[in-house]
Amino acid sequence: MRILIDQEEINRGIRDLADWTHREFGDKPLTVVGVMTGSLLMLADLVRHLRMPLCIGLIQASSYRGGTQSGNLRVVDTMLPQLQGRNVLLIDDIFDTGQTLESLYRHCLKEEPAQLKTAVLLRKEGVSRTIFQPDHTVFTIPDEFVVGYGLDYDEQYRNLPYIGVFEACDQAAHQRA
Ligand code: IMP
Ligand code: MG
Numbered sequence: 001m002r003i004l005i006d007q008e009e010i011n012r013g014i015r016d017l018a019d020w021t022h023r024e025f026g027d028k029p030l031t032v033v034g035v036m037t038g039s040l041l042m043l044a045d046l047v048r049h050l051r052m053p054l055c056i057g058l059i060q061a062s063s064y065r066g067g068t069q070s071g072n073l074r075v076v077d078t079m080l081p082q083l084q085g086r087n088v089l090l091i092d093d094i095f096d097t098g099q100t101l102e103s104l105y106r107h108c109l110k111e112e113p114a115q116l117k118t119a120v121l122l123r124k125e126g127v128s129r130t131i132f133q134p135d136h137t138v139f140t141i142p143d144e145f146v147v148g149y150g151l152d153y154d155e156q157y158r159n160l161p162y163i164g165v166f167e168a169c170d171q172a173a174h175q176r177a
Contacts, residue, residue: 001147001164005139010149010162013138014042017119018049020136021089024117029053031086031113035104036060036076037158038093041150042121046091057081059090059107061100073103083111090116093150095123095134102132122146122163 005013021030030052034043036059047054058079063072090108092101101118108116119136124143141163147153148160153174157166164170 001160001170002167003162003164004141004144004146005149005163007161009139011045013121014045015049017046017121017136017138020119021046021050022052024135025052025087025089025115027052028087029055031055031057031081031083031088033057033059033080033083033088033090033108035090035092035100036079038150038152039091039121041158042091042093055081055086057083059104061104073100075104075107077107080108080111083108083113083116086113087115088113088117090118092118092120093122094146095120095137096127098128098130098132101134102130105132121149122151 030050032043032047032054034040043056047056060076061073088108090105095101101120105116105118117135120134121138123134123137123140125140127143145166146163147157147166148163150158151163152158153166
């Protein structure tokens with residue numbers, strides 16, 4: 001698989017994200033909310049760099065299969081702690097059209113956090129269909145399908161320690177396996 005971002009670059013990017021998080025929130029208590037399942041690796045690596053009192057929450061958004069409208073998302077928030085009055089950082093693996101992050105941002109906002117910011121590991125160039133923007137992007141990438149470091153194709157490849165471009169030949173190999 002063609003490697004787009006290697007392990008060392010990812011580590012540097014996560015450290016930059018941690019520095020940004022400290023600048024944004026200082027040493028006040030923070031809740032980091034990870035979007036399942038893609039942000040799990042990023043979440044685990046990020047929180048180990050953070051020094052403020054910290055809670056972890058999880059949220060999931062899945063698109064309605066066969067739904068008529070795109071952007072019709074089902075939100076699962078059973079693993080979300082109390083956000084009211086808290087400083088909250090919502091993180092996701094990738095900002096593609098932006099619909100997922102925007103919906104989850106709005107969902108979290110209803111809980112009345114003191115502050116709510118968003119950060120994504122990857123952002124695809126020129127694909128966003130919303131004026132909503134993440135507050136922090138670690139890497140901007142070309143509009144290609146990527147896997148690894150949390151990102152999946154058909155629920156596989158999330159465990160790769162790098163981010164690779166999933167090309168037609170990789171898809172053919174996946175089909176054969
Ligand atoms: P959005 O709502 O279009 O921004 O899509 C975000 C979601 O689509 C992400 O959380 C991923 O689950 C998935 N996604 C978008 N692009 C990719 C990709 O290149 N590889 C793997 N998953 C992707
Ligand atoms: Mg995802």
